[in-house]
Amino acid sequence: MAEATQPGNPAENTDPRVLRSRQMLMESLLRLLTRKEFDSISIQEIADEATLNRATFYLHYPDKNALLQAMTAARFRDLIARRGLSFTNCDGALRAIALGVCDYLAETTGCPSQLAKMPLEGSIIPVVEGMFLEGAANHAMAPGTDPKLLATTVAWAIFGAARRWYQTSDRIPAEEMAAKIEAMVKPIFLTTSMSSGDKRK
Numbered sequence: 540m541a542e543a544t545q546p547g548n549p550a551e552n553t554d555p556r557v558l559r560s561r562q563m564l565m566e567s568l569l570r571l572l573t574r575k576e577f578d579s580i581s582i583q584e585i586a587d588e589a590t591l592n593r594a595t596f597y598l599h600y601p602d603k604n605a606l607l608q609a610m611t612a613a614r615f616r617d618l619i620a621r622r623g624l625s626f627t628n629c630d631g632a633l634r635a636i637a638l639g640v641c642d643y644l645a646e647t648t649g650c651p652s653q654l655a656k657m658p659l660e661g662s663i664i665p666v667v668e669g670m671f672l673e674g675a676a677n678h679a680m681a682p683g684t685d686p687k688l689l690a691t692t693v694a695w696a697i698f699g700a701a702r703r704w705y706q707t708s709d710r711i712p713a714e715e716m717a718a719k720i721e722a723m724v725k726p727i728f729l730t731t732s733m734s735s736g737d738k739r740k
Contacts, residue, residue, distance in 0.1 A: 561599050563589040565610040568603070577607065611662035618643050619666065632674070633697075633724055636667065638717035640701040645713065660698055667694035684731045696724050 567589035571580050582603055586596045600606040618639055640663060671690035680686060697720055704716045 557599070560589075560591060560595060561609070563591060564596060564599065564606055565613060568606055568610055569614075577603075608661050611659050612666065614646070615643050615663050615666055618646070619670070633728075634717045634721040636670065637697050637701065637720035637724075638713055640667070640697055641704060641713040641716055644701055644705040659702070660695075663698050664691075664694045667697060681731050689727070689731055693724055693727060696720075696727075 564585060567585050568580070571584060571588055580603065582596055583593060585603060585606065586593050589596075596606075600609065622635070622639060643663065644659070668687075668690040671693055672686055675686040675690065680689075700720045700723065701716070704710050704713075710716070
C-alpha cells in the first residue's frame, strides 16, 4: 500500500474527500456496534453501511481494528474538545478529566461486554497523557520527576479505574466515581509538585 494512502499521512488529513470517507466509515462502525458484537462485524458490512466499497475502506485502514481505534480516539478527542477540558491544576481538572473518561466509556460502548474487546486504552490514554504533559509544562516538578512517566501513570490509573467502574453492574453515578478517582490520583501530583517554598530556593 502506498504511503499516500495511510491514515496517518499529514498530507491527506486536510483533504475533504479523505476526511469525509473516514467519517463515514467511523459512523458506519458506530451504528453497527449498537446492533452486534465487534468480532462479528465484517469489513464488507462496514463498507456497505457507509455506502462505500471495500477498496475504499482499505485505502484508509488496514483492518477493522485500525478503524475502531481511529473511531474511539476521534470520539474521545471530540468529547474533550466539547467540554473544553485541560489540565491546568489539580483542583477540579482531575475530576473533570476522570468524568470525561467515564462518560466516554458509557457513550462509546453499546454494552459492557463489548468493552473488554475494544482497544480503548490505545485511544484514550495517549490523549489523556498529552493533556497532563501539556499541563505539566506549566508547573514546576520536584527534582528527578519524569513528566512523561507521571503522565503515563496518571492516565493509566484514570482509565483503569473508569473501565472497572463501567464493567460493574451496580455502578455508582459517574460523578461519584470521578470524585473517587480524583482522590486516588491527586496525591501522585502533590508528591511530584514543588511547593512554593521549594520554588524560591
